[in-house]
Amino acid sequence: MAETRSVDTRERILDAAEKLFTANGFDGTSMRQITGAAGVNLASVNYHFGSKEALVQEVFRRRLAWLNTERLRVLTTMEQAAGDKPLKPSQIVEGFFGTLLGMAQDEARGGVTFLRLLGRTLTDPADFIRTFLADEYQEVVERYKAALFKALPDVPRAEIAWRFHFMLGATSYAIAGTDALRLVTDWQVDDEDATDRLDRLQPRLMSFLLGGLRAPLPKF
Amino acid sequence: MAETRSVDTRERILDAAEKLFTANGFDGTSMRQITGAAGVNLASVNYHFGSKEALVQEVFRRRLAWLNTERLRVLTTMEQAAGDKPLKPSQIVEGFFGTLLGMAQDEARGGVTFLRLLGRTLTDPADFIRTFLADEYQEVVERYKAALFKALPDVPRAEIAWRFHFMLGATSYAIAGTDALRLVTDWQVDDEDATDRLDRLQPRLMSFLLGGLRAPLPKF
DNA sequence: GTCTATATCATGATAGAC
DNA sequence: GTCTATCATGATATAGAC
Known part of the structure; x- marks a missing residue:
């Protein structure tokens, strides 16, 4: 169950990041904004992608x-x-x-x-x-x-x-x-x-x- | 004399900021980098322009x-x-x-x-x-x-x-x-x-x- | 006008319990 | 996999001596 959610979490983060990056740029978007919009925990970005830079590339x-x-x-x-x-x-x-x-x-x-x-x-x-x-x-x-x-x-x-x-x-x-x-x-x-x-x-x-x-x- | 220098200082800041903004973007350029490259004091940006945002506009x-x-x-x-x-x-x-x-x-x-x-x-x-x-x-x-x-x-x-x-x-x-x-x-x-x-x-x-x-x- | 020192804040990242 | 709490860093901006 916990593992099942993680697929959603990944996609939710990517979707939220894509929108926010478009609106405010990479530097203008914090990981707190992203995780807040995605409704996931702050630490999950680093868990799933390793870093903000890696998240950008994955987007x-x-x-x-x-x-x-x-x-x-x-x-x-x-x-x-x-x-x-x-x-x-x-x-x-x-x-x-x-x-x-x-x-x-x-x-x-x-x-x-x-x-x-x-x-x-x-x-x-x-x-x-x-x-x-x-x-x-x-x-x-x-x-x-x-x-x-x-x-x-x-x-x-x-x-x-x-x-x-x-x-x-x-x-x-x-x-x-x-x-x-x-x-x-x-x-x-x-x-x-x-x-x-x-x-x-x-x-x-x-x-x-x-x-x-x-x-x-x-x-x- | 002190007043005379300030014209130079302003221009030096603008020149350095222009180069650094071009190379690294606005968010990617700190006021420490700018004042360092211009050879002026950190506080002089705020003295002459009021804020980083105002500096960007003046550039x-x-x-x-x-x-x-x-x-x-x-x-x-x-x-x-x-x-x-x-x-x-x-x-x-x-x-x-x-x-x-x-x-x-x-x-x-x-x-x-x-x-x-x-x-x-x-x-x-x-x-x-x-x-x-x-x-x-x-x-x-x-x-x-x-x-x-x-x-x-x-x-x-x-x-x-x-x-x-x-x-x-x-x-x-x-x-x-x-x-x-x-x-x-x-x-x-x-x-x-x-x-x-x-x-x-x-x-x-x-x-x-x-x-x-x-x-x-x-x-x- | 110029400088040092510092206040204040937000960020990315992580440790460790669950 | 998820969460809370926190660390370490680097940012802008300013107070106040010179």
Whole structure:
């Protein structure tokens, strides 16, 4: 019985931590807040995860394991269907960023909460977290990069690399901007409610990303 | 004499804080680190700024005052030259993001250090900092938004708004990515050294942003 | 204006009973 | 596995001498 509860406890801690990290950041969230929100004992975090740092990593691992698998699955499926021919850039972009945005509508995968957390964390100053994320992303990014190189053989690889980076940034901010920072969005655009906004984000973002990816090359 | 030193002390604190905040984040930087690096006394931060929070705001205010003024000056100059005619989208994008990227080469304005800090901070979870930044940006963003609306009368305003947001995100990550996170950049692109990379960032980014801004509208 | 010394508090982590 | 109680640390902020 006591052992049975512990599975719940682990998940409850992870869920509460994910929400609180998203709202207040890692440093802005204490273990007392987490255990309080989860309705578990303070000491249970260290019992189950060992440390706060390990808890942070587990919050990401739980979601990224699925996301990575899914992204690879989607890419592999498309490549098999295409045979020897290169994929279209729009397919590749859709596979990478569409899969990500799809999580927003899937509460079981963390939904918007996790996406916002992930977007912000890509630029987190803490070393251990950047290293960890880079490791988690590496394989998938390599595969998608290779697909883009093949799809755009005439574009210098350095250029594609940069544009991949630009796309990542645009996407992260788009997610955060759905309700976090309102620098640019907040205006006389009252013909949409919040739900519309999220539904329409994906096609909007995809158009933008593809436009950027296929833009004329810069002259140095 | 004692009074004369205080100007130096203020600036020394701000310089040290800016560097440390960029490297380790706000929560990851203690006032002991700041005063230690600045070579001033621990108590001087509270004497000169009142609190750590106020210090954070002053670090930004010092740089953004110049950036905002410069962005408005550039836009006003272009609009006067254009008379009644709308500006070209490329001019507007260049005025907003080019002015920002120009700071990277200007050590007296904070250089790359401040840009990285600014980019990351746009998604900082702390309320006081998001509110503060939104206030600081507001006037300039309104002016540039209006210019884009005028330049692209056939594009729905909501669409332009989102694309502005996407451009902001791409730019922030591009800056951070010059040496922070290396998700996508880190490869067999050894034909460029670090200096080249920064010099070439601006034209690369501008091409991407304009491509995205002028992409075909999404179909919902 | 500058400094030392210190008050006050919150944090992450753990020891040890149950 | 769970809980209480507590330790050790490091943080911001300030009082008060110079």
